[in-house]
Amino acid sequence: MYCGIAIFPSKEIQDAANSFRKRYDPHYNLIQPHLTIKEKEQWNEDQLAAAAAHLEQITKSIQPFEIHFNRFSSFYPVNNVIYLALSDTTEMIKLHNTICTDVCRESEKPYAYNPHLTIGQELGADELHDVLSSLKNRKVNLTSKVDRVHLLFQTDNEAWTVHQTFLLRG
Amino acid sequence: MYCGIAIFPSKEIQDAANSFRKRYDPHYNLIQPHLTIKEKEQWNEDQLAAAAAHLEQITKSIQPFEIHFNRFSSFYPVNNVIYLALSDTTEMIKLHNTICTDVCRESEKPYAYNPHLTIGQELGADELHDVLSSLKNRKVNLTSKVDRVHLLFQTDNEAWTVHQTFLLRG
Numbered sequence: 001m002y003c004g005i006a007i008f009p010s011k012e013i014q015d016a017a018n019s020f021r022k023r024y025d026p027h028y029n030l031i032q033p034h035l036t037i038k039e040k041e042q043w044n045e046d047q048l049a050a051a052a053a054h055l056e057q058i059t060k061s062i063q064p065f066e067i068h069f070n071r072f073s074s075f076y077p078v079n080n081v082i083y084l085a086l087s088d089t090t091e092m093i094k095l096h097n098t099i100c101t102d103v104c105r106e107s108e109k110p111y112a113y114n115p116h117l118t119i120g121q122e123l124g125a126d127e128l129h130d131v132l133s134s135l136k137n138r139k140v141n142l143t144s145k146v147d148r149v150h151l152l153f154q155t156d157n158e159a160w161t162v163h164q165t166f167l168l169r170g
Numbered sequence: 171m172y173c174g175i176a177i178f179p180s181k182e183i184q185d186a187a188n189s190f191r192k193r194y195d196p197h198y199n200l201i202q203p204h205l206t207i208k209e210k211e212q213w214n215e216d217q218l219a220a221a222a223a224h225l226e227q228i229t230k231s232i233q234p235f236e237i238h239f240n241r242f243s244s245f246y247p248v249n250n251v252i253y254l255a256l257s258d259t260t261e262m263i264k265l266h267n268t269i270c271t272d273v274c275r276e277s278e279k280p281y282a283y284n285p286h287l288t289i290g291q292e293l294g295a296d297e298l299h300d301v302l303s304s305l306k307n308r309k310v311n312l313t314s315k316v317d318r319v320h321l322l323f324q325t326d327n328e329a330w331t332v333h334q335t336f337l338l339r340g
Binding site: 165 | 188192
């Protein structure tokens, strides 16, 4: 089954993100607003259990931190994605690099990890530019603590179920 | 915010349930297939934290167990709900009674706890009878281990986010 690792920000940020996702993100009904830590990968039950053991161990030494969203941005032209962007990505990249090791290491990827909260995707180029130009001047000032990560699996309808959460206990 | 406690069964059971929920359950997009342990209740951040502490403590002494679904059933005429029913509800009722204590105790409710996995709700009486009569003779034989419970909160769009999972470690 497909499994992945993600962070769900505070309810306040989820509500803000959902108000956009509802219109612009076809994944709106499949998962709540999140920041991906590890992209989905096909795992069997043993690999899922090994990932849970790895996360249980590694999160012991990770300290909780805060993230701050300060703007809307886009991956265009690489991807027609609009996202809430972080003012500083250092801590999230550190978290990703710590977690995605051992049984959770990522396979070769064409681009570097860039933490983000998607609010629109699979948009046509015209629609992307319309939406982005209307969002780019909006003031964004949203803060969320990151004190846990979630290990998830995907059901056949492509929706996600949380398998287990791991508190950052460093 | 609204918070609740639930169990998500195995992927196999979630997939089976979703094939029905897609057609008959308006909550299909709001949460994955689940068995409710504690109905939603309005809590503040402190109450959510207190519930997490309670669950962390109480799950230490609860042993994992198995549940077995053996039929479709309905709460009609009390509620126009169709659900996957358990062959034996003893362990789930025990789990509910252990968890719903202290800060997680339930307020007065008009009916006793009846563990179930909803696959249809808010159906008209005619539709309910049509669906139920087509499902009642289906063979059901689905087993899932119960080795964790999930504490969830609801966002403004009525979808649910898992706040924390607690392994049954007894």
